[in-house]
Structure formats: structure tokens, C-alpha cells
Amino acid sequence: MDEEPTRYNAKAIVIGIGDYHTGAEPMTSIGLGSCIGLIIHDTKLGIGGMAHIMLPESGGKRDRLGKYADTAIEILLDELRKKGSSPKTLQAKLVGGAQMFANFSGNLSIGDRNIEAVRAKLKENKIPIKGEDVGGTKGRTVMYCPQKGFGISIRRADGNCSEL
Amino acid sequence: MALLTPTQMDALSELGNIGASHAATTLSQMLMGQIEMTVPLVEVVDLADIYRHVTEETAALSIFQMQGELDQGGYIIFIMPLSSAIRMTNTMLGMGDEERELNEMDESALNEVGNIMVSAFLDATAELLGIVMLPSPPVLVIDMAHAAVEQLLTEVAFDVNEVVFFHTKLICDQYSINGDLVMLPEMNTLTQILELMDNLLKKHAT
Numbered sequence: 001m002d003e004e005p006t007r008y009n010a011k012a013i014v015i016g017i018g019d020y021h022t023g024a025e026p027m028t029s030i031g032l033g034s035c036i037g038l039i040i041h042d043t044k045l046g047i048g049g050m051a052h053i054m055l056p057e058s059g060g061k062r063d064r065l066g067k068y069a070d071t072a073i074e075i076l077l078d079e080l081r082k083k084g085s086s087p088k089t090l091q092a093k094l095v096g097g098a099q100m101f102a103n104f105s106g107n108l109s110i111g112d113r114n115i116e117a118v119r120a121k122l123k124e125n126k127i128p129i130k131g132e133d134v135g136g137t138k139g140r141t142v143m144y145c146p147q148k149g150f151g152i153s154i155r156r157a158d159g160n161c162s163e164l
Numbered sequence: 165m166a167l168l169t170p171t172q173m174d175a176l177s178e179l180g181n182i183g184a185s186h187a188a189t190t191l192s193q194m195l196m197g198q199i200e201m202t203v204p205l206v207e208v209v210d211l212a213d214i215y216r217h218v219t220e221e222t223a224a225l226s227i228f229q230m231q232g233e234l235d236q237g238g239y240i241i242f243i244m245p246l247s248s249a250i251r252m253t254n255t256m257l258g259m260g261d262e263e264r265e266l267n268e269m270d271e272s273a274l275n276e277v278g279n280i281m282v283s284a285f286l287d288a289t290a291e292l293l294g295i296v297m298l299p300s301p302p303v304l305v306i307d308m309a310h311a312a313v314e315q316l317l318t319e320v321a322f323d324v325n326e327v328v329f330f331h332t333k334l335i336c337d338q339y340s341i342n343g344d345l346v347m348l349p350e351m352n353t354l355t356q357i358l359e360l361m362d363n364l365l366k367k368h369a370t
Contacts, residue, residue, distance in 0.1 A: 018211045030220040
């Protein structure tokens with residue numbers, strides 16, 4: 001593995017809220033709070049995809065595919081298939097889903113619901129989860145370089161960095 | 165995206181300008197120093213571009229829900245870099261040590277200052293609109309600013325992909341303190357505010 005810190009790679013594509021990307025380029029989702037950074041990696045081709053999922057259910061909406069857990073997983077798998085991935089070599093990791101503060105409305109934690117929805121949808125598509133850094137109350141930034149394998153780096157607000 | 169007409173944008177930034185000026189005045193009184201304020205920006209921001217406006221840098225966020233006669237909806241956030249937060253407490257309490265961790269005193273100072281500023285902001289704008297607007301009790305978050313705002317967006321933008329983002333910067337050179345005042349109205353609230361402003365403009369036109 002490359003020892004160079006990858007998280008400050010300026011060339012990484014920033015996946016904003018509700019966005020997604022597939023390919024071999026370095027990708028990052030910054031400041032994940034209740035959102036989930038979902039990474040699906042192809043262990044054989046060295047490509048993968050990332051989505052910055054905001055909500056658990058699309059409820060049939062197709063306007064922003066990366067925004068919802070169900071549509072985001074569909075489109076990532078779809079695009080990876082088009083790029084030559086076979087479902088058997090795909091693996092997933094998820095980061096985020098925190099409860100940053102107690103909601104004003106007292107609703108259930110949206111972070112938890114996001115985590116559950118992503119897990120369920122991955123299971124439905126038989127994509128194994130190889131790692132998770134989810135829940136808690138702190139924000140995270142995630143960095144993923146498909147060509148360097150499935151190692152992802154995660155940075156927290158207190159400056160703590162870890163590899164997953 | 166024609167979410168807002170240019171006239172509506174103008175009206176909103178004028179409204180924000182009045183609110184922010186009052187907020188800046190209260191901050192200036194509390195610090196007994198001069199505060200400079202940038203011209204408030206009203207922008208329609210796509211969710212995917214929020215990170216260009218709110219960074220991942222760790223900051224102290226004092227978050228208020230807008231309440232009152234309008235439908236509960238939308239938030240006002242006072243964002244302050246940690247170093248500024250510590251200098252603000254120090255300035256107010258006459259202390260000098262800057263190389264310390266953020267403590268409970270800073271947190272209550274942040275909430276209190278936020279509360280006074282946001283109340284002034286809402287008072288001024290509500291008076292202009294002829295309604296009552298109040299801030300909820302604050303919630304303080306010390307974390308990546310973008311991560312905290314995400315959670316607010318799940319409520320404000322669950323069925324829209326663009327939000328109206330009101331933003332002004334407050335700077336106190338004297339004590340090198342700076343902060344950002346951000347308003348994130350919910351769509352219903354925004355529509356109501358725009359209607360009220362329309363009425364106001366019509367009244368003045370006749």
C-alpha cells in the first residue's frame with residue numbers, strides 16, 4: 001500500500017450531497033454527518049463508485065439518484081456493470097450516518113435510518129459489506145482511491161485519521 | 165433555475181441585510197468593538213454544492229430553529245471558528261489564554277451570543293414583515309460545519325434539491341474574531357416571507 005496520505009489529494013472528485021460517481025479516479029465525500037458515504041469497489045478491475053446518500057427512501061422519485069439509499073445503490077451497480085464489473089467481485093463499505101445533535105422535531109435519527117436502508121439494499125443485491133464506520137455523533141470525511149485497492153481513509157473533526 | 169425572480173432575490177437580501185445589521189450591532193455591543201459585515205448574499209444553492217459554501221473545517225455552530233407566526237421551518241446558524249470562539253470568550257471575560265481547549269464557558273458564551281444575535285436578526289426582519297418570529301433554544305455543535313448542516317438539510321431539503329442560502333460574514337479585526345451567519349429557510353417559510361414582502365412592496369407603491 002502507498003504510504004502517501006491520500007486524504008488531501010487535491011485531484012479527488014468531490015462527491016457532494018446527493019451526488020455519485022463511478023470510475024478509477026480518487027473520490028471523496030467531505031463532512032459526512034447524517035449522510036452516508038457508500039463505496040462500492042470492484043476487487044478485480046480496480047474501479048468503484050461512491051455515493052453521498054442523504055435519505056433512506058426515494059419513494060419513487062428519480063430526480064436525484066444519488067440522494068436516496070435505494071436509487072443510489074441501483075445506479076452505482078448499474079454504472080459499474082456498464083464499466084465491466086461482475087456483481088461477484090463487488091464489495092461495499094459505508095461511512096457516516098451520525099446523529100450530529102438531537103433533532104428539533106424529536107424525529108428518529110435520520111442517520112440510523114440511512115444506515116439501515118443502505119444495509120438492507122446491499123443485502124438485497126448480495127453485495128457483501130467489508131467495512132463500516134457509521135453512527136456516533138461526529139462528522140467524517142472519506143477518501144477512496146479505487147486504483148490503490150479497497151483501502152479508504154477517514155478523517156474526523158478532531159483530526160483523528162483512520163484506515164478502513 | 166427560476167426558483168426566485170431577481171426582484172425576490174433583491175427583496176430577500178434587503179431583508180437579510182436589515183436582520184444582519186441588527187445582529188452585528190448586538191455583537192459589537194457585547195464585544196465593545198467594531199464589527200464589519202459583508203454584504204449579505206442570497207443564493208440558490210444545489211445540495212451537491214453545499215460543500216463550497218459550508219466547509220468541512222471544525223467549527224462551533226450555534227443552531228436555532230425559526231419559530232413564531234410562520235410555519236415552523238428553517239434554521240439560522242451562527243458558525244464560528246474554534247480559535248475565534250475562544251478569543252470571544254476571552255474578550256468578554258477579560259482573559260488572555262488562547263492556547264486552551266474549548267470549554268463549557270465558551271460553549272455557553274457561544275449559545276448566549278448566538279441567542280442575542282439571532283433574536284436581533286429575527287426581531288428586525290419580523291418587524292419589517294409585521295409578524296412575530298422567535299428563535300428556538302439553541303443547539304451547539306462542535307464539529308465539521310458541513311456535517312452539522314447535512315442534518316438540517318434532511319429536514320429543509322428532503323423533497324427539493326436546491327436550497328435558498330442566506331449568508332453574511334461578521335468580522336471584528338480588533339480582537340481577530342470572525343463568524344458566519346447563515347439562514348436556511350424551509351420552502352414554505354420562504355414562500356410566506358416572499359408573500360409578506362410582496363404585500364409590503366405593493367403597499368409602498370400605492
